[in-house]
Amino acid sequence: MVVNYSGMYGNKTGKMHLTCMIILLLGVVPNFYAQDNVVNYWQQYVHYTIDVTLDTTYHALQGYEKIIYKNQSPDTLHNFYLHLYPNAFNDPNSTVAREAKKFYLYREIPQKDRGYIAIKTLKILSLNGKTSDLPIGAYYVEDTILRLTLPEPLPPGGSLVVEINFYEKIRKLIAVSGYSEGQYDMGQWYPKVVVYDENGWNREPLHLFGGDYGEFGTYDVTIHLPANFIVAATGVVVKGDPGWDRVQVDTSLGEDAWQKHYRNIKQQLTQEARQNGFKAVTFHAENVHDFAWTASPNFIYEKGAWRGIPIHVLYREQSKKQWGKVVVERARQTLQWLENKFGPYPYPQVTITQAIKYGREYPMLVMNGSSGERTVAHQLGHLYFYAAVSNNEHREPWLDEGLVTFQTQWYMESKYGPLGYNKKELLKRLPMLFKLYPLPGIREIATTFTNRYLHSGHNEPIAKASSEFKDIMGFGMNAYLKGAFFFDMLKYVVGDSTFEAICHEYFRRWKFKHVNEHRFKQVCEEVSGQKLDWFFNEWLHDTPTVEYGLAGVKKIKQPDGTWRTEVKIQRRAKGVMPVEVVLETGEGEKIIKRWAGRELTGLVVFETREKPGHVEIDPRDRILDNNRLNNGGSRFKFHFDLPMLNLYYAPRNAYLILWRPYLETNTIDRLRIGLRLRGSYLRDYLNLTLGIWYGFKSRELDGLFGFSHPLKSLGARTRYDISIQKIEGRFIANGHLAFRFSKNLTTPPVHLI
Structure with missing residues (x-):
């Protein structure tokens, strides 16, 4: 998940949640793939x-760590x-802070709200079996x-044992960690070992975007x-009382x-706290690369299970209407689907908590910003990819965020x-x-939005480190949306079926283990x-755009x-993808063939007994084709011009025409009637405005013609507009x-001429 910074660093667009998957049979993947290659x-x-x-008075931690x-x-x-x-x-x-300033997100934190960690003592207890006379490093x-x-x-x-005493001043909530209104969401809170892998020490400091990388x-x-x-918290309770049973919702x-x-x-709990002061709760976790926890006096608790695995859900009492019963059931359904698609859930429990504000995932524990089904599915997907299968979220954020965004959409569809x-x-x-x-469907919205980015003139390759993107949009689009389309x-x-086998293996x-x-x-x-x-080179390391179009259809009756x-078929852009071609016969049968799409032109031949009918390329809209108007003949969709309809409704397979009648009065005609049409493709292309009005007293017919379209030969965001109108005697x-x-x-300045 992207670290979402606010407060000191402004507000960053939250997680872009769109993702995909279908059903996989257990046991479909045999264990013979190259002896694991590990x-x-x-x-x-x-x-x-x-x-x-x-310490809830001073919002601090006193910690010991070995x-x-x-x-x-x-x-x-x-x-x-x-x-x-x-x-x-x-x-x-x-x-x-420097990266926040670069993206105009920096805002000074008051001293009392800042957070830091101070090492009070650091001692080497053992090094290579030696336990005495070790100098302080x-x-x-x-x-x-x-x-x-x-x-x-x-x-x-060799082995090393280090002992640390530390003090942490907990910051007021910034990003996904901190305190607010009595709740403490504690992520990235303790001295944590830097990963040493085949690339050496990954001693990157914390960045504005991107996440974590830890040793299992x-x-x-x-x-x-x-x-x-x-x-x-991450892990299972092995000692002490976390308090769940006392506040369990009685349905x-x-x-x-x-x-x-x-x-x-x-x-009762408040009185016990006055009398007893503190309690201690111990959690144990194995095969994890991080540990997080959350605590509040205002949590209530629900429990469920999937295949004997406990599902713990904690949320604030005022959110019971949105969270009650719903999240437990959504978690159970998501886990069932994830097991079918990837394999058995690898940990002994699942905990879902209501975050103070922004969501974040950790092994066995997800803190969710909402109870929405897409949010629950996305965050639980991270328990597979990021938690159990771990990548360097700073160097390759797409490898978990893109996969889980795709996975979420797959589940919803x-x-x-x-x-979706x-x-x-x-x-x-x-x-x-x-x-x-x-x-509109979520996939259609996502495809349109992604294509806008691909043709913005600011498209960047997916496979970049989070800190290397030019702006927030570049990171968000490539780690999430473009990353999701890569997997799709x-x-x-x-x-x-092959892809599902890949998922399991x-x-x-x-x-x-760590992946890349x-x-x-x-x-x-x-x-x-x-x-x-x-495929990997094109979509991860380059910035392709895709456009294929029908160049002609010949239907020949044989003797x-x-x-x-x-x-x-013609390929009209740099990007290469296999292209599906569907032929529909007169009796409604659909025949699908695929062209490799590598050459500039290609020929696909169908032989049928029945008379051929409609032909279309990329009928399922799966290859990020920029212009679908040339995929199978022009299509039009007419709709009444409702308020703000054109802001969110933009079908990818049709030219949209919005119509609205007019009835108005003025001092000359008293009554005028008219009709206005607005046409466009994906809101930004071939924008046409037509209007006609008739004045009953003047018996004058007025009209309007307007047209606008990008002129990308002069720049990705250049447009031309022309209009002609006759109205009330004026031209x-x-x-x-x-x-x-x-x-x-998205980062200032933006120049408009």
């Missing part, structure tokens, strides 16, 4: 023991590195990275907090009875069909007027039996009464060019 793979091992006390680190690499290590993430929100010159902190110089090298197979290991974490607080009670019961429970959402539920919430509006088009290229092979583009591509090629360099249909003509250009797409 023979030479290694990763370090870490065991954290943490004991921390929450780290057992095993060097399982083939390299000898001379230094040891830790992340001190909270320091990004104290120093106005931190990497996060010198350490140096720069930005959010601590470097400890080891007193002697740590060879392959074991966590034993004890949290001391006020006795009336309800706490949830057998009516709302009034429940409210009375809950008030009594809160009073498999449940609700092409719209629950139409009945949406109609219940819409005002009466808006129920008259056509409802990969599914289209290799075929549905990818998860099976790389569960509890190469490792994912290796699985794709082994399972599909295809060389996919062209024996059968028909031969020759379909000529007016107008024409102009508008040049709009900027260094970045």
Whole structure:
């Protein structure tokens, strides 16, 4: 998930949630793919023991941490590195702050609301088996990275034990971590070991966008907090009472009875906190690369299960109407679907909590900004990709965010069909007027929006580090939307059943390990039996646009009464994708063939007994084709020009014509009637305005003609407009060019001429 910074760093667009998937049979993937190809793979091992006390008066933590680190690499290590993430929100010159200034998101944090982590003591308890006479290693902190110089090298197979006492001032909520109104969402909060992998130490400081990268290991974490607080975390409770049972929602009670019961429970908990002070709760987690927790005196609790795996849901009491019963059931359905698509859920529990504001995922724990079905599906998808299968979210954010965004859309479409959402539920919430509006599908909206970005003149490759994108839009589009379409088009290229086999093998092979583009591509090629360099290079490392069009259709009746249909296709842009061609016969049968799409022109031939009918290319809209008006003959859609309809309704397969009658009065005619038509393709192309009015007294016929269209030969965002009108005896003509250009797409300044 993208780190979403506000407060000190302004507001960033939240997660763009769109994602996809279909149904996979268990056991479809045999275990014969190249003996796993992980023979030479290694990763370090870490065991954290943490004991921390929450001070709710001063919003602080007093912490003790012991780290057992095993060097399982083939390299000898001379230094040891830790992340001190909270320091990004104290120093106005931190990497996060500098990047926020670059994108005009910086806002000074009041001193009392800042957060930081201070190392009180750092001691090496053991190094290569030596437990005494070890000199204190010198350490140096720069930005959010601590470097400890080891007193002697740590060879392959060696071990290191470090003891840390730290103090953390918890910041008032910025991004996804901090406190607000009595709730503490604690992510990126403790001294965390930097990953050492085949590229060496990944000692990147915290960045404005992108997420985390951690070593898999074991966590034993004890949290001391006020006795009336309800706490949830990564891992399972092994000691102490998190408070769930005391505030569990009793679904057998009516709302009034429940409210009375809950008030009594809160009073009891508050009184116990006064008498007993603090409680301690210990969580244990294995095969995880991070640990997060959340605590509040205002949480209430529901529980469920999927296949014996507990589902814990905690939310604020005032959100019961939106969260009650709904989130548990949505989690159960999502887990069932994820297991069918990828494999058994790999952890012993699932916890979903209501975040203070922004959502964030951690192993076994997701903090959600809403109870929406798409949000629940997206966040739980991250428990597979990011939690169990872990990539470097800074270097390759698309590898989990793109996959999970795709995965979410796949799930929603498999449940609700092409719209990708629950139409009945949406109609219940819409005002009466808006129920008259056509409802576009999420895929159609996403495809249009993505194509706008591809043709904006600011398109960037997907495979860039989060800090390398030119602006916020570049990061969001490539990590999420374009990333999702990469996986969607990969599914289209290799075929549905093969893609599902890839999903199972990818998860099976790389569960509890680190992945990257190469490792994912290796699985794709082994399972599909295809060389996919062209696809990965084109869509990850280049900036292609796609446009194919029909160049001609010949329907020839053969001497024996059968028909031969020759379909000529042109490739009109740089991007290459296989192109589906569908022929519909007179009896309604649909025949689909595929052209590789690599040449500038191609010929697809159909031979049928029945007379051929309609021909269309890319009928399922799966290849990000920019212009679908030339895919199978011009189509028109007419609709009454409802208020703001053109702002969100833009069908990709038709030229939209909005019509509206006019009835008006003036001092000359008393009464005028007329009709106005507005036509456009995807709102921005071939914009046409036609109007005609008749005055009953003057018996004059007035009219309006206007046309606007991009002129991309002069720049991606250049448009020309012309208009001619006759109105009340006046003739007016107008024409102009508008040049709009900027260094970045969304970052000022933007110049308009």
